[in-house]
Amino acid sequence: MLSIRQLGVSFTQYDQGLNQRQLTVITDLDLEVQAGEVVAVVGASGSGKSLLAHAVLGILPDNAQVTGSLRFKGQPLTPARCAQLRGQDIALIPQSVGYLDPLMKVGPQVRRVAQLGGLSKAAAQTAVGRTFNRYDLLPSTQGRYPFQISGGMARRVLVATAVVSQADLVIADEPTPGLHPEIATETLTHLRELADEGRGVMVITHDIEAALQIADRVAVFYAGTTVEIAAAADFPERLRHPYTQALWRSLPQNDFIPVPGHQPSPDQLPTGCLFSDRCPWFTPDCAAERPALRSVRGGLVRCIHAD
Amino acid sequence: MQTNGLVGQGLWFRYSPRHPWTVRDISLSVGQGEVVGLMAPSGYGKTTLAKLLAGYLSPHRGSVLVEGNPLPRRGYCPVQLIFQNPELTVNPRWRIERILREGQAPTQLDRLGVHPGWLRRYPHELSGGELQRVAIARVLNPATRYLIADEITAMLDANTQAQIWQTVLAYVQQHQLGLLVIGHDAALLKRLCVGGASPKENRILDLTQPTTALVPQF
Numbered sequence: 001m002l003s004i005r006q007l008g009v010s011f012t013q014y015d016q017g018l019n020q021r022q023l024t025v026i027t028d029l030d031l032e033v034q035a036g037e038v039v040a041v042v043g044a045s046g047s048g049k050s051l052l053a054h055a056v057l058g059i060l061p062d063n064a065q066v067t068g069s070l071r072f073k074g075q076p077l078t079p080a081r082c083a084q085l086r087g088q089d090i091a092l093i094p095q096s097v098g099y100l101d102p103l104m105k106v107g108p109q110v111r112r113v114a115q116l117g118g119l120s121k122a123a124a125q126t127a128v129g130r131t132f133n134r135y136d137l138l139p140s141t142q143g144r145y146p147f148q149i150s151g152g153m154a155r156r157v158l159v160a161t162a163v164v165s166q167a168d169l170v171i172a173d174e175p176t177p178g179l180h181p182e183i184a185t186e187t188l189t190h191l192r193e194l195a196d197e198g199r200g201v202m203v204i205t206h207d208i209e210a211a212l213q214i215a216d217r218v219a220v221f222y223a224g225t226t227v228e229i230a231a232a233a234d235f236p237e238r239l240r241h242p243y244t245q246a247l248w249r250s251l252p253q254n255d256f257i258p259v260p261g262h263q264p265s266p267d268q269l270p271t272g273c274l275f276s277d278r279c280p281w282f283t284p285d286c287a288a289e290r291p292a293l294r295s296v297r298g299g300l301v302r303c304i305h306a307d
Numbered sequence: 308m309q310t311n312g313l314v315g316q317g318l319w320f321r322y323s324p325r326h327p328w329t330v331r332d333i334s335l336s337v338g339q340g341e342v343v344g345l346m347a348p349s350g351y352g353k354t355t356l357a358k359l360l361a362g363y364l365s366p367h368r369g370s371v372l373v374e375g376n377p378l379p380r381r382g383y384c385p386v387q388l389i390f391q392n393p394e395l396t397v398n399p400r401w402r403i404e405r406i407l408r409e410g411q412a413p414t415q416l417d418r419l420g421v422h423p424g425w426l427r428r429y430p431h432e433l434s435g436g437e438l439q440r441v442a443i444a445r446v447l448n449p450a451t452r453y454l455i456a457d458e459i460t461a462m463l464d465a466n467t468q469a470q471i472w473q474t475v476l477a478y479v480q481q482h483q484l485g486l487l488v489i490g491h492d493a494a495l496l497k498r499l500c501v502g503g504a505s506p507k508e509n510r511i512l513d514l515t516q517p518t519t520a521l522v523p524q525f
Contacts (some may be wrong), residue, residue, distance in 0.1 A: 043462045044435040073438055148313050150350030179348070181493070209494075250469040253494035256471035260418065262437070 001200040002033040002056065002169055006068035009051055009060065009224075024063075025266050026051055026224040028294055029068075030300070031198040033169065038192055039161040039234075040203045040211035042247070043221030043265045050095055052221075053171045057092055058082025072169070087116055091167035095174040095204075097154035106157045107132075107142025110164055117166035124164070134190075136183065152179055159187050159214040169200045176207060188214045208235075208251065219301045220244045223263050223274040224226050226293060229300040240301035273303065281305045313386060313453045313485050315360050317369035320352075329355045330366070335512060337453060337485040342476075344496035345489045347514030353489050356514070357457045360487070361388035373453065383410055385396040385444040390459040393438040397430045404439055406430070411448035419444045419474050436467040443471065447478050453485040461490065471497060 008111050009026035011136050026048040033039045034160065041049050054060050056070060070077040072085065084251040086092070091113075101109055107128060114124035132141060135156040146154055155175070162170050172191060176184040188203070195201045204213045213216065220228040220241065226240040236248045246259040261278035270276060272287035285304060293302045313336065320330040326377055329352040336345045347353050358364040360371055362378040373385055380440065387410075390396050397406045404426040407413045416423075420439045430438055439459060446454065456475070460468035479486045488499050500511050 041462075045467055047461065047464075089524045114415040152348060152350055174493050175461075177491075179491075181491070183348075206462070207467065247465050251494070252469070252492065254463075256472075256498050258466045258473065260470070261424075263434075265434075289426040 001035045001073060002031070002202070003071045004029060004031040004056075004069070005071075006030065007052070007055065007070065008047070008067040009055055010065050010067075011061075012065070013062045019171040021267075024100065024269070026055075027269070028290065028293070028302075029221070030226050031111070031202075031219050031229070033202050035168070037199050038195045038201045038203060038214050040208075040215035040218045041202060041221060042206065042208050042211060042218060043227075044149070044223065044243075044264060045206075047221040048220050048224040049221055051171055053092060053173050053202070053204060054167075056082075056171060057086045057090060059086070066121070075095075087165065087167075088115065088118075089167055091162040091165045093158050093162045093170065093175050097146070097151055097158065098130055100154060100157065102146050104151065105143055105145055106154075109276065110142075110157065111162050113161050114164040118163065119164075119166075125162045126190045131163050134163075135160055135186070152183070153227065155179060156183065156187070159190070161196070163190060164290050167199065169202070170194055171202045173204045174206070176204065176205065176210060184210065185213075207255045208247065209253065212299055220247070225274060225302065226287050226300070227275065227302045229293075231299060234299060235273075238297065240296050240306040241275075241303050242279050242281055242305075275303075311374055312336050312466045313360065313487075314372045315356070315366075315369065316372070318366045318371070319368040320355055320357065320359055320364060320366050330359065332369075333514070334369075337487050338411070339485050340450070340480070340483040341510075342479065342488065342500050344487045344500040344511035345487060345514060346491060346496055346511060348491065351514045353514060354457055357388055357487070357489055360453075360457055361386045363388065365458055374407050383450045385450065386455065387451045387453070388455045388457060389442055389446060389459045391461055393435065393442040393451040394430060396442055397438065401429075402426065403428055403430070406425045406441060407445055409497075410445060411450050413444045413446055413448055415447040415474065415478060419447070420470065420476070425512065431481070432511070436463050437470075439471065443475060448474075449482075449485065454479065455488070455489065457489045458491075460495075462493075468495070 007026055007029040010022050010024040012020050012024050015021045053064055066213060111124045111128045114127050135164055155248045157177055175187055188210055191201050191203060203211055212235055215232045218230050218232055220225055222243050239245050250254045250258045259278050271287060273291050276282050276286040291304045293300050293301045296306050316334050318330050318333045319328060321328045333356060359366050362384050369454060421440050421444050425433060460471055488496060490496055496511050
């Protein structure tokens with residue numbers, strides 16, 4: 001359904017005066033989302049997870065340049081096609097509740113999405129009522145403006161927005177932080193159900209453990225690149241990339257032990273492997289060139305030492 | 308009620324007389340060298356309570372005492388609050404070095420991984436995780452006796468989260484600070500507050516049950 005190959009995103013910035021510079025924030029990013037599947041995207045903060053979502057929707061700012069190939073249902077995603085598809089065939093559950101229209105009551109906001117998806121006004125209203133009920137939002141919530149509801153409620157409204165749309169591809173950007181654990185589980189379960197109905201779902205999250213409950217595959221991002229794509233069942237013993245293993249160990253329910261050091265900043269990327277300065281497996285070969293994404297034990301990994 | 312430690316006693320607060328109470332009759336205490344967790348879903352007044360305890364807001368009823376005294380009205384507050392979004396707590400037009408010197412001279416730059424190269428930069432030139440380290444470094448100084456961490460790692464990846472907590476817990480233990488950790492990640496609170504940094508008894512409070520707010524949940 002969605003196929004991303006060698007994606008690169010860079011921004012043109014003003015440095016000093018009229019000097020411009022290019023800041024490359026995503027390099028060689030690969031990802032595939034099939035119909036009926038949930039793909040979780042996890043990884044370092046600032047590794048380009050949200051930018052990927054924005055690239056797929058064609059809502060990057062004007063100073064961004066996109067390279068590589070983005071295809072949806074086999075056809076390239078051009079800016080014009082993005083504009084046509086988003087909200088209809090591709091829906092985003094955004095990360096920030098600031099994405100709601102502050103001047104519109106939340107009920108009509110969600111209903112409008114359902115109508116844009118092709119439902120009649122009456123059918124859309126029924127769908128909104130049903131979805132609000134499902135997410136424990138009182139019917140009176142429909143008449144409230146975004147500033148009158150709590151952060152958790154606003155998040156549930158955002159999820160409802162994607163649920164009532166008829167989109168084939170749903171991208172959820174951090175759908176669960178701030179939610180009560182039961183509602184977080186319910187939200188993820190609903191995303192799973194959307195996939196089981198034949199849609200493709202991409203969930204961007206920090207909560208690896210929650211993601212594993214619903215995901216078929218997990219893509220791990222680091223410094224703007226895909227370092228590993230693993231089956232959910234590969235966690236935790238069969239992980240291939242040292243960063244994925246480190247991420248797993250650092251969870252509070254596991255060892256809570258971090259690897260030292262920081263993700264390289266976009267203006268100082270090393271020529272070799274992006275994780276090389278923090279990697280326990282480092283050898284001089286790692287610094288020579290960027291490792292290619294290769295197939296190891298049924299998954300993909302960007303590391304020359306993984307086996 | 309004890310007189311030492313950071314004590315909030317019978318706190319009530321609402322944002323306007325027309326609104327319902329955001330904080331209703333909450334009492335809690337954090338002793339020196341103690342790590343206390345505070346858990347509740349969104350909308351239960353966690354952040355409001357944190358602001359009351361750190362002196363950003365004044366309670367309508369009840370009192371906040373530090374070692375038996377009210378919070379100082381001027382000068383450096385011994386109770387320091389670290390927020391979830393660091394970009395909203397720094398002056399965007401100041402360089403990092405000036406931000407760090409805003410209160411007292413910071414002492415933990417190396418251990419928090421605050422790189423000397425960041426000092427000449429502006430806040431928007433750092434990532435969220437980097438800026439959060441700066442915000443934490445700003446308050447880890449001898450004048451701070453109590454720390455309130457309001458979801459300070461909620462938007463960070465697991466590795467950065469573990470890095471930040473490793474440093475904060477080591478500092479809290481070494482200097483016998485009181486630490487109130489606000490969050491909704493049960494695994495994280497359990498890790499931080501039960502058998503964590505402090506050898507004293509550590510507790511996790513659940514704000515959804517005000518009457519039992521002082522009963523450990525794990």
